[in-house]
Amino acid sequence: MEQKEIILRIGGSAGDGGTSAAESFAKICTRSGLYAFTYTSYQSVIRGGHVWVQVRASEEPVLSQGERPHVLICLNQPTADIHASHVRDGGAIIFDSDNIKIDTQRLAGAVRLLSFPLARVARDHGNNPLMKNTVALGAAICLSEMDMRVVESAFRAIWGDKKEEVVQANLNAAIAGYNYAEEHGGSLNLGLRYTYKPRLLITGNQAIALGALAAGCKFLAQYPMTPASSIMHWMAEHAPEHGVVVKQVEDELAAVNMAIGAGFTGVRAMTATSGGGFSLMVEGLGQGGMVEAPVVVVLAQRTGPSTGLPTKTEQGDLNLVLGAGQGDWPRAVLAPRNTQECFRLTAEAFNLADVYQTPVIVMSDLYLSEGYRTTDGFDFNVPIIRGFLAADGGEKEGEYLRYKITESGVSPRSIPGQKGLQFAAGSDEHDEHGVLISDVLAGIPEYVELRKRMMEKRMRKLQGLLRDTKGPELWGVRDADLTIISWGSSQGPIREAIQNLRDSDEIAVNSLEFSYLFPFHAQDTLEILRGTKKTLAVEGNYTGQFSRLLTAETGYKPDHFFGKYDGEPFYPSEIAAKVREVMG
Amino acid sequence: MSDGVIQLQEYKSDIKVTWCPGCGDFAVLNGLQKALQALQLKPWMVTIVSGIGCSSNIPHFLSTYGFHSIHGRSIPVATGIKLANPELTVIAAGGDGDGYGIGAGHFIHAMRRNLDITYIVMNNQIYGLTTGQASPTSEKEMKTKSTPEGVIENPINPLTLALAAGATYIARGFSGDAKGLADLFQKGIQHKGFALIDVLSPCVTYNKVNTYDWFRARAYSLEKEGHDASNLGAAWEKANSWPNLDQKRDRIPLGVFYRRTDIPTYEDLEPALRKGPPIRQPLGLENPEALLEEFR
Numbered sequence: 001m002e003q004k005e006i007i008l009r010i011g012g013s014a015g016d017g018g019t020s021a022a023e024s025f026a027k028i029c030t031r032s033g034l035y036a037f038t039y040t041s042y043q044s045v046i047r048g049g050h051v052w053v054q055v056r057a058s059e060e061p062v063l064s065q066g067e068r069p070h071v072l073i074c075l076n077q078p079t080a081d082i083h084a085s086h087v088r089d090g091g092a093i094i095f096d097s098d099n100i101k102i103d104t105q106r107l108a109g110a111v112r113l114l115s116f117p118l119a120r121v122a123r124d125h126g127n128n129p130l131m132k133n134t135v136a137l138g139a140a141i142c143l144s145e146m147d148m149r150v151v152e153s154a155f156r157a158i159w160g161d162k163k164e165e166v167v168q169a170n171l172n173a174a175i176a177g178y179n180y181a182e183e184h185g186g187s188l189n190l191g192l193r194y195t196y197k198p199r200l201l202i203t204g205n206q207a208i209a210l211g212a213l214a215a216g217c218k219f220l221a222q223y224p225m226t227p228a229s230s231i232m233h234w235m236a237e238h239a240p241e242h243g244v245v246v247k248q249v250e251d252e253l254a255a256v257n258m259a260i261g262a263g264f265t266g267v268r269a270m271t272a273t274s275g276g277g278f279s280l281m282v283e284g285l286g287q288g289g290m291v292e293a294p295v296v297v298v299l300a301q302r303t304g305p306s307t308g309l310p311t312k313t314e315q316g317d318l319n320l321v322l323g324a325g326q327g328d329w330p331r332a333v334l335a336p337r338n339t340q341e342c343f344r345l346t347a348e349a350f351n352l353a354d355v356y357q358t359p360v361i362v363m364s365d366l367y368l369s370e371g372y373r374t375t376d377g378f379d380f381n382v383p384i385i386r387g388f389l390a391a392d393g394g395e396k397e398g399e400y401l402r403y404k405i406t407e408s409g410v411s412p413r414s415i416p417g418q419k420g421l422q423f424a425a426g427s428d429e430h431d432e433h434g435v436l437i438s439d440v441l442a443g444i445p446e447y448v449e450l451r452k453r454m455m456e457k458r459m460r461k462l463q464g465l466l467r468d469t470k471g472p473e474l475w476g477v478r479d480a481d482l483t484i485i486s487w488g489s490s491q492g493p494i495r496e497a498i499q500n501l502r503d504s505d506e507i508a509v510n511s512l513e514f515s516y517l518f519p520f521h522a523q524d525t526l527e528i529l530r531g532t533k534k535t536l537a538v539e540g541n542y543t544g545q546f547s548r549l550l551t552a553e554t555g556y557k558p559d560h561f562f563g564k565y566d567g568e569p570f571y572p573s574e575i576a577a578k579v580r581e582v583m584g
Numbered sequence: 585m586s587d588g589v590i591q592l593q594e595y596k597s598d599i600k601v602t603w604c605p606g607c608g609d610f611a612v613l614n615g616l617q618k619a620l621q622a623l624q625l626k627p628w629m630v631t632i633v634s635g636i637g638c639s640s641n642i643p644h645f646l647s648t649y650g651f652h653s654i655h656g657r658s659i660p661v662a663t664g665i666k667l668a669n670p671e672l673t674v675i676a677a678g679g680d681g682d683g684y685g686i687g688a689g690h691f692i693h694a695m696r697r698n699l700d701i702t703y704i705v706m707n708n709q710i711y712g713l714t715t716g717q718a719s720p721t722s723e724k725e726m727k728t729k730s731t732p733e734g735v736i737e738n739p740i741n742p743l744t745l746a747l748a749a750g751a752t753y754i755a756r757g758f759s760g761d762a763k764g765l766a767d768l769f770q771k772g773i774q775h776k777g778f779a780l781i782d783v784l785s786p787c788v789t790y791n792k793v794n795t796y797d798w799f800r801a802r803a804y805s806l807e808k809e810g811h812d813a814s815n816l817g818a819a820w821e822k823a824n825s826w827p828n829l830d831q832k833r834d835r836i837p838l839g840v841f842y843r844r845t846d847i848p849t850y851e852d853l854e855p856a857l858r859k860g861p862p863i864r865q866p867l868g869l870e871n872p873e874a875l876l877e878e879f880r
Contacts, residue, residue: 030880031880157878157880198880199880200876200879200880201879201880202879206879210875213869213875214868214869214872215867215868216866216867216868218668218856218862218863218865218867219664219667219668219862221660221664238875239855239856240855240856240858240859242856242869243856243859243860243862243865244856244862245667245668245854245856245857245862246856247663247667249660249693250689250690250692250693251689253656253657253660253689253690254657254659254660254663254689254690254693255660257653257654257657257660257661257664258660258661258663258664258667259664260653260661260664261633261651261660261661261662261663261664261665261668262664262665262667262668262862263664264651264661264664264665265631265664265665265668265669265672265863266668266669266863267668267669267862267863268867269664269668283654284654284657287653287654287657291651291653377876378872378876380868380869380872382868384867384868415863416628416629416631416649416665416669416672417628417629417669417671417672417863418628419626419628420628421628422627422628422647422648422649422650423649423650424597424632424643424644424646424649424650424651424652425650425651425652425653426644426652427636427652427653427654428652434644434650435599435644436641436644436652439602439641440600440602
């Protein structure tokens, strides 16, 4: 049974206001009681180019951006040329009659054309032709039968801190669009019911930032890079009231080293970046592992290699993260599957970093980081676990060993300011005090043995990290003909594909999803894999970076692989098609 | 600690210093310990951060907190420490390759921020730990392992660079003048803002040109010549007297080139620090609902 939903697509040039209209629409949907989901296809340009946003909203939680739209808003001619043929039978196209032409030959059935002078109407009703996006938005509100009172409240929420005139002008523009659509056929009769249940509309990056605040993050150093920048933007706005030092720094080398310095000093610290910046952080992270300083690094992936497609999505940085840093050092790698996990796993990352005194990496991607999702709320009862601290006076002066060899590999941690517990952290190999064994002791038999023991001490933390994290989740039917293996943000489109295959009684598929990537839960994974009939790994990269990790850790090789590296997010239809292909 | 006075010995660690006999860095270590003692700073309230290089071993030889970080990153690590707990005295230290080469970007940005940290550069004009390659401050025409026909680049002048970048305490010391060093360090630590002390610290093993005697023949005291450290123009002129494009090297000034006390520090201006040191802030959110308003 197809769920009741509306898909709106808005296209135009960068600067046409399509993105803000789409975000308003998603907010209005959320306030009306629907779950909304947005995907923005944009380019690395400030003005011009072709930007389009898809907003999908439904009574049930939305798992992906969906496919063909019910409603298309064209803010320029290229949008009409590229997208008009995608509009569903029974749908509608809203466009400016003054300067946009639709090739009706190419339409996919009975599509209503709502052609009226958007810019002129905007000028007449909103005093500003730039509000053509709002006029079109008003028409879309009518087509989906949403209440103009919700629009008004949403506009107040968006522009409330500006002048009342701005709210009123936008409202007038929206009403003009609404009335036009009403006079030209009215609702599309999509059958949506509005409950007006209050929920939140939030991006993955905002959820990450919120999770960090909830966990007590007090320091963020970051260098701008798409798609991680909005973490810094949100944190900067809220920093002073929560006592968080937010620092835009000269480069990612500075970002990671400042965060490590703050972590060493006892403050929960974080940095965020994309693959290019993460590459610069690599040496610093190894240092974090060596001096045993906690730090959380968010890596919002985009398309590589090199600067790749800066505004497009990919899951191509796993090899980079797993191999970051010379030598071996203990790390934890988490990959949230959805917005909820962006919040929860980021908060958890701070505990893991503190408890194991080592860097923890949270891997998101553009699709998850920048997309808006409606969510029911977050559990702010975040436990805060600081780990093994050398409490003031708890250790005898002169006997304190910052890098004491313990069974867990975790040593008592002092922070600057604590009397009598001074030590010097060294990025060179060191003994239990922190005294270097690199320069005059290395190679002497006793210290050869000590180097080995220090290495083993640090690496033993992986056992604890394994205990404190979870194995994969097997979602769906137990007795499936095919199991899809995935990690991170592809959860939604995969689950939707599986539901669609089930609803059409085609193939029974379930989903093995990893959000804790490293240390790898090999035993749990193998146990699940033993019960599978056939497997298909789905990853947003070329080589199957996670599949290789899986094989390296378990010896198991997935039967089939679907890698996507075109920069676009996964669509449920292409996953279903791949399933059909491998089940031939 | 007798009579509440911290003795010089209490600033020393029991780790054996491993620099070559005669290395200029010994004088820096002694001068720093003397400065800390003169200021009676509690060793646990001081953190010394270094990078990589012979001189960067210095944190291990003091009884304070220390962070011997990676090559070129002492300044960012020190910045993170200072911003996490501004009540700490934070001193960054390292060599010319570490600070003016691989870490040059951080050096410039820390100065324009006017962070309240003290940066001591043990400048020996050579890469010592990697056995004698040219450094950013090696003089033109100097022959090293990596420049057998002589250096063809102009050396960085850390003092004019610091003037341009906005450091508010800029000084040069010399390891042949131990007393002068302790004084420059003490003033630098007391200074509210970014203090750079470039120390001519001869490498007795790999730099056979810029030796103690070479410097003694050229060095003079700015103070004795009546230099006005509040005068930017005079500071520039003195700073540019060596090294410079004309390769003039007859007279090398020592002492405080420039000092400004009316410029707010980064910590003074950082909005988040109005609540006090981050290290003492409660963790978690008191009223998360208020934060969620914008998402409704």
